[in-house]
Amino acid sequence: QVQLQESGPGLVKPSETLSLTCAVSGYSISSGYYWGWIRQPPGKGLEWIGNIYHSGSTYYNPSLKSRVTISIDTSKNQFSLKLTSVTAADTAVYYCASSPDFWSGYSRYYYYYMDVWGKGTTVTVSS
C-alpha cells in the first residue's frame, strides 16, 4: 500500500524558492505510477500544481508553469516540488498524491485520478 509523506520548511520568505519533498513508502517510485502536487490556500479550494511520471515527463498547471519544477529521485524513493519567486499568494497546505497505472499486454496505461494523498504540509510565505 502506497504511503506518502510531505516535508519541507514551513516558512518561506517572499521572492525565495519553496522546496518540498514527498517520501514514498510501500512502492518503488521507479516501477511506475505518476506523482503529483496539489495545494490549498487557507479557506479556499484545491489547486492542481503538476505531475511527474516515473519516466520523468512532467505536466504543470499553466498558471504556475513558469515557476514550478517537479523532479524524481529514485535513489531516495521520493519526488520534489520547487516553486520560485513566491509571494503571499503561495501560502497554502501542499499535498503530494499518487496516481496508479496498469499493464495490458505489453502496454502501460494510466488511471486519471489521485488515489493516495499525503497528510499535507503547511507553507507560509512571509518575511
Next chain:
Amino acid sequence: QSALTQPASVSGSPGQSITISCTGTNSDVGGYNYVSWYQQHPGKAPKLMIYDVSKRPSGVSNRFSGSKSGNTASLTISGLQAEDEADYYCSSYTSSSTYVFGTGTKVTVL
C-alpha cells in the same frame, strides 16, 4: 485553465439524497470520462470517492454515485448521514494533459 464550477453549498436532512453538480467545458469534463470526486473533512487530506465518472474505489459506500451528461458531471449522495458532512471537489483530466479541480461544495447535514 479555469476551475470547474460547483455550487458553493448543498444541504439535506439525514436519509435524504443530494446531488452536487460540476460544470466544465468540452476540453475537460465533456471531452473525457475522467471525472473524479474527492471528499475532504476539515483539517484532513482529500479522499477519493468516485473515479472515471461513476466508479467507486474499494471501501467507498455505495451511497455515493456519479454520472455525467455533456459538460456537467454530478455526484449523488443517497441516504445522507452525519458523517457525509464535508467539502466535496470534482476534478477532470483536460485536453492539455493537465488536471483541473472544481470550486468545491460544502455539504451540510441538517
